[in-house]
Amino acid sequence: xxxxxxxxxxxxxxxxxxxxxxxxxxxxxxxxxxxxxxxxxxxxxxxxxxxxxxxxxxxxxxxxxxxxxxxxxxxxxxxxxxxxxxxxxxxxxxxxxxxxxxxxxxxxxxxxxxxxxxxxxxxxxxxxxxxxxxxxxxxxxxxxxxxxxxxxxxxxxxxxxxxxxxxxxxxxxxxxxxxxxxxxxxxxxxxxxxxxxxxxxxxxxxxxxxxxxxxxxxxxxxxxxxxxxxxxxxxxxxxxxxxxxxxxxxxxxxxxxxxxxxxxxxxxxxxxxxxxxxxxxxxxxxxxxxxxxxxxxxxxxxxxxxxxxxxxxxxxxxxxxxxxxxxxxxxxxxxxxxxxxxxxxxxxxxxxxxxxxxxxxx
Ligand SMILES: Cc1ncc(COP(=O)(O)O)c(C=O)c1O
Numbered sequence: 001x002x003x004x005x006x007x008x009x010x011x012x013x014x015x016x017x018x019x020x021x022x023x024x025x026x027x028x029x030x031x032x033x034x035x036x037x038x039x040x041x042x043x044x045x046x047x048x049x050x051x052x053x054x055x056x057x058x059x060x061x062x063x064x065x066x067x068x069x070x071x072x073x074x075x076x077x078x079x080x081x082x083x084x085x086x087x088x089x090x091x092x093x094x095x096x097x098x099x100x101x102x103x104x105x106x107x108x109x110x111x112x113x114x115x116x117x118x119x120x121x122x123x124x125x126x127x128x129x130x131x132x133x134x135x136x137x138x139x140x141x142x143x144x145x146x147x148x149x150x151x152x153x154x155x156x157x158x159x160x161x162x163x164x165x166x167x168x169x170x171x172x173x174x175x176x177x178x179x180x181x182x183x184x185x186x187x188x189x190x191x192x193x194x195x196x197x198x199x200x201x202x203x204x205x206x207x208x209x210x211x212x213x214x215x216x217x218x219x220x221x222x223x224x225x226x227x228x229x230x231x232x233x234x235x236x237x238x239x240x241x242x243x244x245x246x247x248x249x250x251x252x253x254x255x256x257x258x259x260x261x262x263x264x265x266x267x268x269x270x271x272x273x274x275x276x277x278x279x280x281x282x283x284x285x286x287x288x289x290x291x292x293x294x295x296x297x298x299x300x301x302x303x304x305x306x307x308x309x310x311x312x313x314x315x316x317x318x319x320x321x322x323x324x325x326x327x328x329x330x331x332x333x334x335x336x337x338x339x340x341x342x343x344x345x346x347x348x349x350x351x352x353x354x355x356x357x358x359x360x361x362x
Contacts, residue, residue, distance in 0.1 A: 022134030059147035069144035080349035105153035180315035184216030241306035301333035
């Protein structure tokens with residue numbers, strides 16, 4: 001594991017040459033000028049550095065290009081009203097990154113080193129953290145880069161971090177994400193099976209969901225709800241987010257197991273809900289029962305949550321088989337809005353951080 005005795009070299013802080021207005025940024029295509037990089041070779045990590053972002057040079061036989069040996073993380077830096085910049089629960093990302101690396105047969109990076117790498121990049125590109133509701137999205141990534149056309153784990157690994165100033169993840173859910181989106185229910189494909197990689201952030205999990213995401217987009221849906229790989233009726237999670245249902249004022253969510261990513265936002269929503277006196281029940285949820293209870297008005301809200309979009313409402317389910325379900329009146333319900341406001345309040349330093357979740361970095 002790389003440890004803190006490897007100094008991270010850092011360039012001079014960058015100035016900003018693009019419009020960081022969160023309303024114009026969108027998500028995923030604007031990059032800050034620097035990135036973090038460190039290579040693992042011959043059993044050891046090499047020179048860790050933040051430097052000008054550049055294209056990767058890689059042998060076409062690199063193992064990641066053929067066998068998908070790749071993992072990633074997603075976390076954000078938040079600019080507070082007083083100008084300070086905070087990370088939200090970054091140690092949880094460090095831990096999950098290490099678990100993902102082990103599952104995908106790559107050397108895990110030490111938690112402290114991961115955190116120092118993230119902090120170094122955020123400090124260098126601090127000027128690129130947009131104002132609220134914008135954020136600087138951070139994308140730690142690790143991949144097997146050794147050239148070898150043989151199915152085995154790479155002995156060479158690249159760990160890098162990109163930083164992206166971004167606005168709303170779902171344009172239709174508004175700048176703070178507190179609006180609603182439409183979700184496609186995948187009934188013929190799944191994203192994870194028992195014993196697979198659903199509970200880690202392996203790039204392969206996302207590769208296999210792309211076709212279904214595109215099908216959903218054609219039907220006007222911005223996320224896909226995946227069901228279990230057995231009978232395909234049990235709710236698991238969205239392609240990039242966890243889900244909650246509101247019934248009788250309580251939050252219901254499927255229990256974590258090896259086909260569901262343990263979302264840091266999911267965990268935070270559960271704790272924040274309990275702080276607010278909202279009952280949280282983790283219980284298996286059958287999609288047909290849930291749809292019936294939505295139609296009968298018993299389930300009043302459905303919620304998508306993840307780092308990118310924070311907490312958004314789901315207003316409609318479009319089943320692959322043709323069933324359409326409307327949830328509530330189409331607007332985000334009161335519990336969705338309350339959880340969104342509470343969580344973003346903590347992330348942006350407006351609400352006291354009772355759990356020690358935020359870390360000031362700049
Ligand atoms: C499949 C999947 N589920 C859930 C989440 C939410 O996780 P988190 O709240 O840690 O961002 C993500 C995003 O990372 C994801 O990709």
